[in-house]
Amino acid sequence: MKEKIWGEKKIKKEEDQIKRLFIKCYDKKISKKKFDQLYKKNPYGESRAIALKKSDELIGFYGLIPQKISKRLNEKKLSMNYLLGVSLMISPEFRDVSTLAVILKRVDKHIGKTNYITVLGFPNEQSIIPLTTLFGWNIVEEAKFYTCKVKNANQNAKIKDIKESKILSKNKWCVPYEEEEFIEWKEICNSYNTVEINNDLKVVYKKYKNKIDLLDVSRIKNGNVERENLESLVERERASGFIITNYHAKKIGVSLKKCEGWNNGKIRLCSLGDGVESKNLHLSLLMSDVF
Numbered sequence: 073m074k075e076k077i078w079g080e081k082k083i084k085k086e087e088d089q090i091k092r093l094f095i096k097c098y099d100k101k102i103s104k105k106k107f108d109q110l111y112k113k114n115p116y117g118e119s120r121a122i123a124l125k126k127s128d129e130l131i132g133f134y135g136l137i138p139q140k141i142s143k144r145l146n147e148k149k150l151s152m153n154y155l156l157g158v159s160l161m162i163s164p165e166f167r168d169v170s171t172l173a174v175i176l177k178r179v180d181k182h183i184g185k186t187n188y189i190t191v192l193g194f195p196n197e198q199s200i201i202p203l204t205t206l207f208g209w210n211i212v213e214e215a216k217f218y219t220c221k222v223k224n225a226n227q228n229a230k231i232k233d234i235k236e237s238k239i240l241s242k243n244k245w246c247v248p249y250e251e252e253e254f255i256e257w258k259e260i261c262n263s264y265n266t267v268e269i270n271n272d273l274k275v276v277y278k279k280y281k282n283k284i285d286l287l288d289v290s291r292i293k294n295g296n297v298e299r300e301n302l303e304s305l306v307e308r309e310r311a312s313g314f315i316i317t318n319y320h321a322k323k324i325g326v327s328l329k330k331c332e333g334w335n336n337g338k339i340r341l342c343s344l345g346d347g348v349e350s351k352n353l354h355l356s357l358l359m360s361d362v363f
Contacts, residue, residue, distance in 0.1 A: 073131070073171070075124045075178045083111045083121055089130040090121075097161040109260040110137055110158060110361060115253040117153075122178045124162075124171070131163040134175050136182070136191065137361070141245040141353070152245060154347065155183065157193030158361045169202060176207045183344065190347020194339055194360045209342045213355045215317035217337035218328050219283065220299075222306045222313045229269050229304035236266045238274055246354035247288075249276075258358055269301045273324060276358065277305070277314075284314040287363055288356040289324050296325030319355055 083090065087107065094102045111119045117138035124132030135158040142151045157179070162171050183191055192212070195203050203209040237250040248254045258264065264287065266276045276288040284306050291297065306314050317339070321328050341355060357363045 073124055073126050073166075073174060075122055075132070075174050077178070077182060078121045078123045080111060080118050080120070082123075083119065086123070086130065090133055093130050093133055093161050093163060094159065096163055102159075103261075105261050106361075109257065110135060113257065113260065114138060115257050116140055120182075122175050122182070124175055126166070129163075131166045132171060132175050133159065133161045134179065135159045136179070138188070139192075139359075140248055141348075141359075142248045142250070143243065143245050145243070149250075151248070153188050155186075155188050155191045156359070156361065157191045160193075160195065160199055169206065172199075172202060173207070176203075180208075180344065191344040192348065192359070193342055194362070195342055197336065200340060200342070203342060209344055210346065211340050212343050212348055212350050212353060213319060213341045215319035215339050215355065217315060217317055217334040217339070218321070218331040219315050219334070220302075220313050220328070220331040222303045222311075229301045230271070231267050231269050231305060231308055234266050234268045234274065236264070236276060238266070238268065244354040245348065245352055247356045247358050262363065264358075267305065269305065273297050273301055275302075275305065276356070278363075279309065279311065280315065282312050284309055284311050285363075286314055286316045286320060287358055289320045290354075291324055299326050302326065317357075 078086065091102060091107070114137055119135065119137050121136060122134040123130060136155040137158055138153065139156045140151050140153050142149060160175070179191060204211060236255050255264070262278055264276055264278050266274065268274050272291055272293045274290045275286055277284050277286050279285070302314055316326070318328060339357070339360065341359065
């Protein structure tokens with residue numbers, strides 16, 4: 073087995089092999105839109121990957137996508153560059169800790185030669201344990217999904233459409249909503265809406281299976297948000313309810329009573345080493361390649 077760093081040209085050349093391995097590992101296809109978004113159209117630099125081959129067969133792959141987080145400090149914009157780890161794949165017949173170690177050690181070696189602060193990722197249930205117990209990754213944030221059904225919603229809340237840039241966190245690192253190229257890049261695969269409710273609550277969301285999927289929230293005022301404000305948005309979109317994480321519900325003080333938690337419905341943001349601390353980060357689901 074031999075591991076190498078692939079740049080965008082090599083990834084494009086080996087696209088068919090990568091897609092075959094994706095099917096083998098995830099039992100589904102990666103769409104052309106998603107593949108192109110990750111490896112051909114990234115606005116923040118050249119995407120790369122750790123590739124592991126045996127003979128001429130691709131048996132391991134880990135995509136590393138340049139990304140950034142930003143914040144405002146005393147009206148000054150600060151940015152921090154990192155690599156987003158996506159699609160950690162090992163062919164089933166070679167899937168063991170030693171093979172995983174080959175890939176992750178190369179990741180560690182590669183990041184040390186760049187100006188990126190760390191690698192961030194959202195590992196699945198199969199990889200979270202070895203990553204955090206054997207290879208020095210830390211869980212930065214962990215959130216659980218809840219579905220909240222809505223009936224007879226209050227329609228009195230004032231809702232207006234706004235730009236995503238209005239949700240920028242002033243004192244914590246978050247996704248660069250103020251940069252149009254980031255939003256355009258994310259919208260290659262999904263369409264998003266951003267609204268302000270009662271001149272206070274800001275919500276980034278998309279429609280998902282007749283529900284409002286809340287991807288990020290922020291507030292101007294202090295105190296708790298009345299759940300009826302979110303229910304008004306549900307009514308406006310003629311949806312049956314909303315999906316929210318306990319992380320975001322806590323941020324805006326919305327009760328999750330009578331909401332149903334998802335079985336195995338967790339998302340975990342992990343960092344290679346101590347690159348980012350939870351207290352300094354505002355979690356947006358748009359940080360993930362899934363949303």
